Structures are given as structure tokens and as C-alpha cells.
Amino acid sequence: MNVEIAGLTRHFGRNQAVAGVDLEAGPGVFGLLGPNGAGKTSLLRMMATVLSPSSGKMRLLDRDPGSYGPRREIRRRLGYLPQNLGYYPSFTVVEFVEYFALLKEMPAARVPAAVATAVERADLGDKARAKLRTLSGGMLRRVGIAQAIVNDPELLLLDEPTAGLDPEQRVAFRALLRDLGERATVVVSTHLVEDVGAACTEVALMNAGKIVFRGTPEQLTARGEGHGVGDAPLERGYSAVLTEARS
């Protein structure tokens, strides 16, 4: 298992963002759904080793992120796209992706080819030498995806990766997700239920800091049978599970 989490919590003052999450995930694309404030981003940030848990146990890539050496090794094999991608406006696309390849401690000789591959996979070849300040929001999102996959990660954490992408790019991105998920564990936090249906092999639905559903997209769809809210079958499943959890 690449992700093993038990009883994970995180408080921000009195607010409990994550309230005891248990999760195991191996290779594949894992969708994390839930309404705003459900705790998805906090959970992803803890898995990215950016945020420390308040309590609970977590092992990533069969290592303990609480110790310096294993944590560094995890980070070498990790790809992370935060919800709000900060960037250096004067950097070009290639410079930005290369910067994070170096910070992931990739061997310097491998970096140029890895950067070129990541930029091409994110469909940014035509903008490789463009300054980041000249790019649209959707293109910046793809730059974020390129830096996340530059080290060919074993664990890839993507927070709202399709925000700002146009429909054609989203279809291409789902294909990339499926490709990445054949070797790595890809955890995708999203509001877009259709992304989960098209790309994910497994899905978890969070509400109020807890996982209230875990299964395949087909099982989530089945939960929505007879439920009136939602335009698509998967949306009805999402809505049905949330309604049940809130009651």
C-alpha cells in the first residue's frame, strides 16, 4: 500500500478540519470528493507532508513521514499540486518545472529530459519558453501538473487539478491520470463529479472531516438510484450519500 492512514485528525484552533480518517490506497486513481470545507485539502496537505497531523498514524510509500530521512525519501517520490499554485511570474514554464525537479533532488543529468517529458505530457510544448505571467489560468494549472509529474512520482496528490481547464483539456487530462494511475497512486481532490466517473478506479466522499463513503464510482452511482437531486447518475449518488451523512 502506498498510503496507509489510521485515525488521522487535524485541528485549526477549535475547528476540526479532519476528524479521524482511515484510508488505504495502492496504485490507481483515487478520487476524493466532498463539499467545500469537508477536509479534502487538509487531508491532501498532510499526505503531501506540508501539514502535520494533530493525531493519528500515517505511512506513505511504506515509510514514516514523521522522521527526517524517510520524509525526505517520500518527498523525492512525491508529486503535489496544491489548490492555490504559487509561481514566479518571471520564470518560464521550463524554468519553473526544472526548479522543482531540482528541489525534488533529481539527479542533475536527468533533469532536462524529465522536464521536457513533463512539459510535453502537460501539453505545454508550445509555451515552454513563455514567462508564467503571460499564461492563462488553465495553462498555469497545467504548469502545476507538469511540476507534479516531473519526477515520475509513485504518489501523486492533485488538489482541484482540472480547475480552469477547458473541456478538451479535461478529457486529455483524464487520459493522463489513467496512464499515471497504472504505476502510481494518484489521489485527486475535486468538486467535479464527472472527473471522478471518467478517471478514478476508486472514490471516497468526505463530509465534516470524515470519510462517509468509500467504493468504486459504480457503487457511488448505485447509491443514487431513486434519489432526485443531481443531473447525472454519479451526482445523484454523491448527493444521496451526503444527504444521508448529514441526517
Add this chain to the structure above:
Amino acid sequence: MMQRPGWDAAPPDVDLRGVWTAVAAQVWRRKPGPFERLAGWLLRSPGLARALVTTPSLLLGWIIATVVVLGAGAAVTSGTGVPLVALLAPALAAAGIAYAYGPGIDPAWELTRSMAVSDRMVLLVRALAVFGLNAALGLAASAVSLSVGSGAAAAVTFGWLLPMTAVCALALAAATLARSANVGVAAGLGGWAITVVAAGGSSGRFTALTDSSFVLPYLAFAACCGAVVLYATRIPRGLS
């Protein structure tokens, strides 16, 4: 994700994607500047060297502003005898240190925190680089404004270098604890202002507490602030 036109028509034994990527890697390859290459060699980490050259308070505009302020201070000091260089150098360095790294200052701070090169190392090398540059600029300004003689080195050391160390450490500790560069700057400038005003009250002119008897207190204070920074950037244990 990308499939360029014509790739489908390539013979099966030709990997056009691989050829294209290899060519692109060479064409797009960035050549690091001499400073970055030197930093990479000294630090034994190309990633850390790249993080160093992206330090916000080492950007050209910031350096030019520091040179201009210290240059004006040196001119006033040599013309009037008012020790402006000694008063300006610690404040400028403290602001530079506080604006070296952190949320709201480094755009990619969150991403950098998830990287194998630890953010504590990024903070350390950036703080050292900013401190070193400001110390060099302060020395140059002092050389212009001080008459070179046997007492010049002591005047520089006790006049601003030691206080600068303590004020920079305070700014760094406050910025790290509060996770705010502005808080760091406020603490550094506030601490320095109190020191100057307190010395001015006893001597009748605005100057720093520069007596050699303050060496140990300044160093002890800097060491305490350094310990606070180390504690605030530690890796939490026992949760995994």
C-alpha cells in the same frame, strides 16, 4: 497528453516522441549563471543553489535600493559625522532577512515545503546570503565614511556588525514564529529603534549601544533567537 501531428505516420521502429523529447530537452535546457554554479558547487545541491538565487530580497531591485540607501548614509556620515551607516545597516539587513522566505513572500512556499530539499535549509542559506551581502555592503559604506585607521575595524564591529547580527536574528525568529515577513520586519526594526533610542537617551545623540561590554549580550540574544528559529522549523515527531 500531447500527440503532435504526423507521429501516427512514423514507421513503427522510430520513436518520434522520444526523439522529440530529447531534442526539446537540449533546446530548452537552461544554463545556470556563474553565481548559481558557484553556489551549487559550494552547497553541493543544485536545488538549494536555485532556491538561493530566487531569494526575493536578493533580487536586483532590492540590492540597488540597499546600495542607494547605504550610499546616501555613507555620504551623510562622512560629511556630518552623524553615524547613519551604523544606524541603517542593521535595519536594512533585518528587513532583507525577514523578506527572504516564507508564506506571502515566496510565491511557491507551499510547494517548496513538500520538496526533498528541506525548507529549513532554504531558509538558512537564504538568510546567510542576505546577511553576507548586507554585511559586505555595510563594510563598503563604512570604508567610505570612516577614516581608515587602527580603530576602524573595531568601530565597524561594535558599531553595527554585532548589533546587525542580533537584529537580523530577531527579525528571522519573529518572521518564522508568526509566519509573517511583515511581523519579522516590525520586530527587527522595532527592536533596533528601541536600542537606538535607549542609547540616545543616555548619550544625548542617536547611536547604537556600541560599547564592547555589549558584545556578549548581543551574541547571546542572537543565539537565543537562532534557537527559536530551529525550534519553530523542527519536524514534529511522534505522530506517525
